[in-house]
Amino acid sequence: MKSTGSNQSNAKHRYNAVGLLMLERAHQQQHKRPHRARERRYRQRQRNGEMVVSVVINAARLDAVARIRKLTEAQCADKHAIADAIAAMIDQIEF
Numbered sequence: 001m002k003s004t005g006s007n008q009s010n011a012k013h014r015y016n017a018v019g020l021l022m023l024e025r026a027h028q029q030q031h032k033r034p035h036r037a038r039e040r041r042y043r044q045r046q047r048n049g050e051m052v053v054s055v056v057i058n059a060a061r062l063d064a065v066a067r068i069r070k071l072t073e074a075q076c077a078d079k080h081a082i083a084d085a086i087a088a089m090i091d092q093i094e095f
Contacts, residue, residue: 055086065089 045051057065065085066076075081 055083057082 062076062082065071065082069085069088071081071085075085
């Protein structure tokens with residue numbers, strides 16, 4: 001009977017090792033994908049003549065953007081919505 005318990009124990013350890021290996025591979029793939037996706041987006045922006053910039057905006061200017069573009073409170077907390085609003089304002093300027 002000890003051999004049966006031992007076999008069950010070995011099977012349990014093999015399962016755990018396989019599970020850990022699968023988790024490790026999944027972890028590695030998750031970290032590779034964002035990097036490649038980020039590079040693809042970067043190259044696509046370059047081809048389109050676009051670039052990403054950071055803009056520091058104070059509360060008064062954020063209020064002005066929110067008022068002009070009629071942003072909701074939730075949109076004011078969303079940096080992508082703010083960026084879209086600023087880009088839309090710039091697009092309206094005639095050069």
